[in-house]
Amino acid sequence: MKKLVALVVMLAMLLLSTTVAFASPDPNITIVNPANSTTVTSGSLLISVKIAKKQTVRVSLHKNNGTDSNPAWQAIFTNASFTSKNNLSFYTRKAENISPGKYRVKVDTIRSDGNPIYVTYSNVTIKENVEADDKAAYNGTGGTATFLQSLLKSIFGN
Amino acid sequence: MKRNPGEKLTGRIKTVIIAVLSLSMVLLLCFFWFNISMKDIQSFSIDNLTRVQVNESDMLSASETFVPSRISFNAGNGAYRVFNSDEVNCWATEDKNGMADLLAASIDEGVFFAEEITMKQYEDMKNTASITAIFDYGLPFKDFCSLIAEKPPQESDYIGAIAEVSFSTASTTNLFLKDNQNKYYGITLSKPGEYLSQCVNEHNTKNTVTYFPMDSYLGEAISNKTLVPVELNAELNDFVIQRDFDIKDSKHIDELAKRFFSESFDFVRKIEEESGKTVYMYGYGRRILIADVDGTLEYKMQAQGDAGSLSYLQAFEVARAFINRQGGFFTESGQELKPYLKDGEYNFDKSGGSRFVFGIKCGKYPLLSASSDAIVVEVSKGQVTYFKKCFVSFSESNATRESRQAMSAINVIAKNYKEIYNVMEQNMLLGEDEKKKADRFSVVSDKIENMSYGYVFGGDNIARSAWILTYDKQDFQMYFSLYDGEFLGYRVN
Numbered sequence: 001m002k003k004l005v006a007l008v009v010m011l012a013m014l015l016l017s018t019t020v021a022f023a024s025p026d027p028n029i030t031i032v033n034p035a036n037s038t039t040v041t042s043g044s045l046l047i048s049v050k051i052a053k054k055q056t057v058r059v060s061l062h063k064n065n066g067t068d069s070n071p072a073w074q075a076i077f078t079n080a081s082f083t084s085k086n087n088l089s090f091y092t093r094k095a096e097n098i099s100p101g102k103y104r105v106k107v108d109t110i111r112s113d114g115n116p117i118y119v120t121y122s123n124v125t126i127k128e129n130v131e132a133d134d135k136a137a138y139n140g141t142g143g144t145a146t147f148l149q150s151l152l153k154s155i156f157g158n
Numbered sequence: 159m160k161r162n163p164g165e166k167l168t169g170r171i172k173t174v175i176i177a178v179l180s181l182s183m184v185l186l187l188c189f190f191w192f193n194i195s196m197k198d199i200q201s202f203s204i205d206n207l208t209r210v211q212v213n214e215s216d217m218l219s220a221s222e223t224f225v226p227s228r229i230s231f232n233a234g235n236g237a238y239r240v241f242n243s244d245e246v247n248c249w250a251t252e253d254k255n256g257m258a259d260l261l262a263a264s265i266d267e268g269v270f271f272a273e274e275i276t277m278k279q280y281e282d283m284k285n286t287a288s289i290t291a292i293f294d295y296g297l298p299f300k301d302f303c304s305l306i307a308e309k310p311p312q313e314s315d316y317i318g319a320i321a322e323v324s325f326s327t328a329s330t331t332n333l334f335l336k337d338n339q340n341k342y343y344g345i346t347l348s349k350p351g352e353y354l355s356q357c358v359n360e361h362n363t364k365n366t367v368t369y370f371p372m373d374s375y376l377g378e379a380i381s382n383k384t385l386v387p388v389e390l391n392a393e394l395n396d397f398v399i400q401r402d403f404d405i406k407d408s409k410h411i412d413e414l415a416k417r418f419f420s421e422s423f424d425f426v427r428k429i430e431e432e433s434g435k436t437v438y439m440y441g442y443g444r445r446i447l448i449a450d451v452d453g454t455l456e457y458k459m460q461a462q463g464d465a466g467s468l469s470y471l472q473a474f475e476v477a478r479a480f481i482n483r484q485g486g487f488f489t490e491s492g493q494e495l496k497p498y499l500k501d502g503e504y505n506f507d508k509s510g511g512s513r514f515v516f517g518i519k520c521g522k523y524p525l526l527s528a529s530s531d532a533i534v535v536e537v538s539k540g541q542v543t544y545f546k547k548c549f550v551s552f553s554e555s556n557a558t559r560e561s562r563q564a565m566s567a568i569n570v571i572a573k574n575y576k577e578i579y580n581v582m583e584q585n586m587l588l589g590e591d592e593k594k595k596a597d598r599f600s601v602v603s604d605k606i607e608n609m610s611y612g613y614v615f616g617g618d619n620i621a622r623s624a625w626i627l628t629y630d631k632q633d634f635q636m637y638f639s640l641y642d643g644e645f646l647g648y649r650v651n
Contacts (some may be wrong), residue, residue, distance in 0.1 A: 032377040033630040042235030046388065048568075086343075088572045088599060092375060094237070094368055094388045138275075138283055138329035138344060 026109040027054040028120035032090075034105065034124035041127045043144040045098050049086040049091040049107055058082070058089055073104065073147040083112055100128050180430050215248040217482055220305055220474055223499050225249055226291035226323070230369070230385060231364040234287035234327075238369040238385050241361070242522055246288060248357040250306075255353035257291060258306050258324055258646040261333055261345065263267050269348040272313045280342035283326040287358050290324045291599035294503035294632065295515070296338050301470045315344060319504065325354045371602060375568045379597070391454045392524050392611065392642055394523065394623035397556035399455030399615050403412055404503070410490075411436050411449045415483055418447050418457050452617070454530050455484075466509025468540055468651035470502075470530070477514050477535040480542045487518070487533075489551045500524075500531060502633050504551040511538035518549075520557050525550075525621060528637065528647045552621065557613065565643040570625050573643045575602040578627070585650045587634055592608055605629050611640055616647055 033048040034040055049059055062078045066072030077099070082091045091107075103124050108116035172581035226243040233239075243249055250258045264270045286292055303310035325333055330350040335343040336360035369385040376382075402502035403410055415438045416423050422440060429437040434451040448456045469478065481487070487495045500517035504510075516533040518525050532613040537543070571578070578596045582588050582605075592601045609627040614637045623640040637646040 016507055030377070033374050035377075042237070044233075044235060044237055046236070046370050046374055050377070086569075086573050088575070090375060090566065090568045092388050092566055092568055094370075138279065138326070138332055138334075147322075 022039055024118060025120040026107070028055065029057065029107050029109060029118070029120045031107060031120060031122035031143055034122055036122040036124075037123045039106070039127055043096070043098055043102070043126075045095045047091070047093045047105055048094060049105075051089050051091065053087060056081045056083045057091060058108045058110055058116075059093070059109075060103045060106045061095055062106060063099075064104065068102075076103070098126050100126050101127075116148065185459060189339055207521075210573065212627070217478060217486055218497060219590060220471060221250070224297050224302065224305060225472070226404075227294040227498075227500075228292050230290045231358060232284065232288045232290070234285070235376060236370060237362075238371075238387055239361055239366050240369050241366075241389075243291070244362060246357070247521065247543070248354060250292060251353070252352070255351070257289070257323055257333060257354065260349070260351055260354075261303075261323075262349050263304040264346060264348045265303055265309075265311050267348045269346055270311045270313070270409070271346040272311075272317060272335070272343045273345075275342045277340070277342055279344070280324070280334055280336060280461070283329060284324050286326045286328040286617065287362065288326040288328075289354060289358055289361075290322050292322050293472045293586045295321050295427070295499050296320075296504060297502070298470050298504050299337065301504075304469075315339070325351055325358075327355050327358050330355055339521070351500070372568075372606065372609075376600075379600050380413050380603050382606060383532055384609055386609050389566060390611070391561045392564045392623070392640060393558045393561045393609070395557055395559040396620055396622045397613075398551060399525075399550040399619050399621050400491070400553045401619065402547075403553070405434050405436065405449060405451045405453075406445075407487070408436075410587055412454060414449065414490075415423065415447055417447065433554050435557065449592055453531065453550070454546060454548040457542075459541065459543050461541050461543050463539070467539065468512065468537065470504040470512050473537040474514065476537045476540060476542060479511070480535060480545060484545070484547065487516075489549045491551045491590040493551045495549065496520075496534070497532065497621035498524075505535070507538060509538065512537060513537075520552065520613055520621070522556055525552070526612060526614045526626065526635075526637075526649075528614055528616045528649050550615070550619075557621070562641065564640045565625075565638075568626060570608070570643040571603055571627070574600045574636075574638060574645060577645055578602045581648050582629075582634070585634070587630060587650070607631065614646060622646055623631075 028051060030050040030052070031048075032050050032104065033046050037083060045061070047059065047061065049057065058079060060078040062073040063076055064071045065074050079093065080091040103126060105122045105124065107120040109118040109120070111117050160585050170332040216460045226249055229241050229243050229246055229248065231239045231241075232387070249256045249426045253366055254263070298319050298408050299317040300314040302320055303314045312628045315333070316328060318339040318341065320335065321338050322336040323333055324335075328351070331347050333345045333347060335345055337343070367387045369387050372384045377384065402416065405411065412455070414520070415426070415428075419426050419438065419440055425440060427439045429439065436449045438447040439445070440448075445459045446457070447523065450456065487497045489495065496519040497516045498519060499514065501513075501515035503513045506513040514533075514535045515531050527548055527550075530546065532548055534544065534546040535542060536545075573623075575598060581601050582602070583593075590603070606627055606629060608626075610626045612626055614626070615621040615622040624637040624646055625640055625643070627636045627638070633651040634649070636648040638644060639646055
């Protein structure tokens with residue numbers, strides 16, 4: 001009877017720990033770019049993942065083809081595993097031709113048997129780059145006052 | 159009286175003999191008078207002529223020299239592409255529609271107007287689809303205007319040396335300028351840069367290496383905008399170089415020394431040091447030449463008189479003439495090198511002196527020595543007061559191989575940041591605030607001013623493909639293997 005209880009407790013702990021670990025982000029992984037819950041106006045996306053431990057990760061990018069409440073994730077790419085040989089390293093990749101929409105960068109921390117032990121996410125919204133240049137339009141005053149101001153500054157200092 | 163054919167022939171032979179004897183006499187006289195030896199005649203060749211005094215056409219002109227160190231294109235989405243200035247046709251073009259051409263037209267047509275703007279305004283413009291010409295050396299804006307236009311505008315007196323010139327598709331009738339005092343200017347053009355807008359679109363769609371600012375990879379803790387490639391496939395290969403001269407070849411060293419002392423060489427004292435160096439001294443040290451074991455020649459001269467200081471462009475012509483007299487950019491074996499202006503500064507000595515530092519390229523990549531630059535010239539009071547030359551010969555065909563993936567630039571820093579920090583600490587390159595910071599990776603990353611790749615050679619005469627990390631306005635560089643990120647060396651000026 002004791003053996004059976006111990007076995008049940010062990011199994012419960014194992015399942016519970018795996019569930020918890022599977023759901024939790026890796027403390028040694030930081031998705032630097034794109035930062036979580038940000039909006040990017042670009043057709044390309046830089047992915048930069050900071051890995052603060054010697055370990056293996058697998059990075060993937062997914063697009064939500066469903067809704068926020070009922071997501072349907074479609075893999076845009078899944079890279080082969082990347083192994084960090086130092087206590088600090090970065091996984092970097094540029095994803096091109098990204099259409100507007102909601103995306104998720106997913107980083108699986110892989111155990112030696114190939115199974116993930118942690119999953120770290122970062123969600124990003126890609127918007128079309130419209131009229132970005134107009135927002136930054138330069139309106140030079142062309143004013144003599146500004147020039148005189150610069151001139152006086154250069155003579156008498158700031 | 160009519161002579162027979164036999165007498166005629168004898169007469170001709172006599173004439174020929176007299177002519178040959180006369181010629182021999184003149185030649186012998188020349189031998190004794192100019193102290194010419196048979197060896198001099200044997201070693202005479204066209205190469206010798208070109209080596210000592212180079213043709214004007216083989217020398218770099220000011221307009222060929224003072225070009226941007228590199229040109230970056232921003233797609234307007236944070237992604238950049240970076241080129242050597244000779245790889246893209248957008249600075250000075252035949253059709254006069256490059257960045258320098260538009261600026262020249264604006265000055266010549268009297269439209270030029272420079273308005274000081276804020277750093278944010280400048281950065282906003284650069285963040286749009288744009289071109290930025292980056293200068294690693296300090297060309298005073300006034301000298302630059304003198305070079306491209308008929309007369310520099312009055313405002314050019316108040317603008318420092320050019321650090322960057324930008325063109326934005328968001329404002330095509332302006333150029334934007336950053337000077338070496340971190341001041342920013344908006345410049346009015348006389349016509350819109352339509353061709354430049356086309357260049358922006360064309361180069362941003364090219365299938366080349368993409369760069370992002372360093373803070374995009376490392377997060378907000380870093381505020382460094384230095385451009386770093388995401389991934390790089392490179393064809394660079396290690397190769398052997400030959401030093402320009404062998405210090406043991408005493409006669410050759412003497413010949414090199416004669417170029418510096420010319421007519422006064424008979425009064426030059428020669429000292430052969432135990433270290434292998436040969437030192438030539440004239441006038442109690444007023445002029446010194448050191449030929450070193452690593453194939454470098456270093457010449458120092460005390461400035462005489464007070465000729466007044468020259469502008470940077472005028473000083474360049476003095477430096478250029480001196481380089482020409484020392485054989486130009488040809489090695490002693492006759493190989494023509496590809497020079498570029500690597501660094502330079504006006505008023506480096508706080509008394510109006512000018513400094514020019516030339517590097518050389520192998521293909522389109524810099525070929526650096528871990529200890530010396532290819533040529534350094536300093537001009538003070540109208541005279542060359544310092545000259546150092548370190549040339550090497552090499553075969554460019556050995557410098558490339560099939561393309562393969564280089565180690566990611568960011569991971570080179572991540573792998574080596576402790577080593578970089580230690581070198582900085584040993585060489586007192588860290589400020590007190592930086593020493594107090596616990597995050598050494600951030601300290602090392604934040605200070606990087608340029609991250610490029612090329613070849614580096616040291617004492618073993620092998621040029622290795624390398625990542626080149628530049629700090630402190632090129633006063634400190636660290637080199638790591640391009641493909642595996644191993645430490646190769648560093649240089650502190």
